Amino acid sequence: MREYEAIFILAPTLDEEQIQTIIDSLSKAAEERGAEVANVDRWGRRRLAFPVKKHKDGHFVIFTLRADSNDAVRELERRVKVSDSVIRFLTVRVDLERKRAEGRKKKKERPKAQPETPAPAKGSASREASHA
């Protein structure tokens, strides 16, 4: 099971209702592609560190998704790319980094349980689903 964090920055020109519509349609699209929308976090309107598509502010929305494949993420990104309402987005696969962190913690807890453990396989799967 993979876990993704998908962050979307929506244009500040949208009103509350339009934002909700976008969130609902994205959630629906993700669920149709076999992903579970574990959480939707809204940060509200935030000042951007630099203008993005001429906007100085943006509404931040963070989806936490759980899925077995990248279908849902691909679909979300495809939609968001053609949408003018979403001015910036980033999807990060968080389970890999978190798993690696846990593995290291375990190793620290019992450092000499198995003195001759073979080196862990070096998986070089890309950590990010996308980087717009």
Added chain:
Amino acid sequence: MPRRRRFCKFCADKIEYIDFKDVRMLNQYVPERAKISPRRLSGVCAPHQRKLKRALKRARHLALLPYVSD
């Protein structure tokens, strides 16, 4: 942040995953010009500096942190 630090804050706090959404924490590692502070000044260990770099760059992409400032 002090000019020099002799220990890695992330190791001390046992932080394994550096969150790119935690702007306040990340801000400690980008002085005025918004450049990423070098390890020799911040004291961050090499493994954590790599994770920090990743997080800072993600935050920049999301306009949470500036690429340049001034």
